[in-house]
Amino acid sequence: MSESGMFAKLRARLNKGDSWLTRDLSSLFTADKLSPDALEELETRLLMADAGVEATQWLIERLQSELNAGRIKNDKQLRAALKKALLELLEPIAKPLQMPGFIKPFILFVAGVNGVGKTTTIGKLAHYYKKAGKKVLLAAGDTFRAAAVEQLQTWAQRVDVPCLSQGEGADSASVIFDAVQSAKSRDFDLVIADTAGRLHTQSHLMDELRKIKRVVQKHDPYAPHEVLLVVDATTGGNALTQAIQFHEAIGLTGIAITKLDGTAKGGILLAIARRMALPVRFIGIGEGIDDLQPFDAAAYVDALIAE
Ligand SMILES: Nc1nc2c(ncn2[C@@H]2O[C@H](COP(=O)(O)OP(=O)(O)OP(=O)(O)O)[C@@H](O)[C@H]2O)c(=O)[nH]1
Ligand SMILES: [Mg+2]
Known part of the structure; x- marks a missing residue:
């Protein structure tokens, strides 16, 4: 476009x-x-x-x-x-996600509480980076929720990229570890890993994310190269609370804000800007495959303050 x-x-x-x-x-x-x-x-x-x-x-x-x-x-x-x-x-x-070619494969974790739009954002990201000429592999790391794997596979088919999975109930860290292994041997540029939005408790969830990080670091001590938190703009202040909690628990490097189309609000971007120095990488403005844009402050402000 x-x-x-x-x-x-x-x-x-x-x-x-x-x-x-x-x-x-x-x-x-x-x-x-x-x-x-x-x-x-x-x-x-x-x-x-x-x-x-x-x-x-x-x-x-x-x-x-x-x-x-x-x-x-x-x-x-x-x-x-x-x-x-x-x-x-x-x-x-507004700092775009940099993916230098010498980091290969680039490992991108996508985290966030349930329902915020992680899997959808991964589908859109896969499409975005595939169009940019990258070889993309998806890893179905949400092994907790029933149907999560199929949902990611459906996106993978739509975008026409491969998706590695081990089915419901598998160990998430092992799925993602194997995906990175496979990406290395098959010359992929980018691995995007889906993760669970909910486990038995919030502390289980954070423990699991920390474990995935540790396991992937056996491949590359600097991985994951991006830990992207997805937050839902319609949840307002909760989105900020989630960002603070995930950042404390696993160390975030960027944020994607979804559902900016579905709300008369959207001020959460301002709250995040003022409270956290974390880059907003992407914004979601719809459910379709092309409804994700790199966050551009000038374009956003111009769009918001329509003449
Ligand atoms: N309007 C709108 N809807 C979105 C956007 N992003 C995601 N959605 C919708 O939000 C719902 C939840 O999206 P998922 O991608 O399944 O969310 P998730 O975080 O993976 O959820 P869990 O796997 O249950 O943790 C779906 O109906 C998506 O179509 C967006 O930018 N705008
Ligand atoms: Mg999901």
Whole structure:
């Protein structure tokens, strides 16, 4: 898809085209003056959209100082000030996933609680990297949930990449270990490993993820090269809590935020930016195979603050 095609889709999908941030911005003005409670109204919208207290305060302070300096006199200027502040917040976390060719195979773990969109994101990632010319292998490391393996296999068939599995109840670390082994001997560029979203308890889940990491490090002490946490934008503050918990337990290197199409919110990106220095690698904006985009702060802000 062309860059302009990708942008048009992003704008149409984010909050289904009706941005929580800019809806009725012009109503915040009377004549050529910002109404006294305009910033309060924006603050409320940011909080309601799950931007969190820290990011909200930070943004409002930036707007307040622009206002004090007399630089916000109409809704166009307000939009511009909002865009500038949002970019300042989001640019530092918009770091694309680098996959240098000399790391082979590149080992990418995908983690996250159940239902956030891990398996779907893996299908989309496989498609994305296959199109980029990489030889991709999937590893069905979610051996806990019934039907998880078949779900990944279905994606693998759709994308036309191989998927290694040992069936339900197998040892997850051993599935992923074997996949890496196989990728090495068959000259694959990238192994994407699915993992369980739920085990008997949360601490079992973290133990299992740590074990998978240890086992894979027998192949390559620097693996996994990316530990990508998938969070669901519609779960708001829970997504931030999950990111903090997984980061503490297994050490994350990046985040993918899904379902940004299905919500009138999406402020969770701002909360994550303000609270964690973790890169947001990809955003999910639908259920289809092409509905994943590398996170681009400028495009995101432009799509959100529609004119
Ligand atoms: N609208 C929308 N739906 C999504 C997106 N990503 C995933 N989904 C849907 O979310 C649901 C759960 O996705 P899965 O990929 O099965 O989630 P999972 O994290 O693998 O779930 P478990 O394996 O149970 O832990 C599916 O119905 C997906 O189609 C997205 O970006 N937008
Ligand atoms: Mg899954």
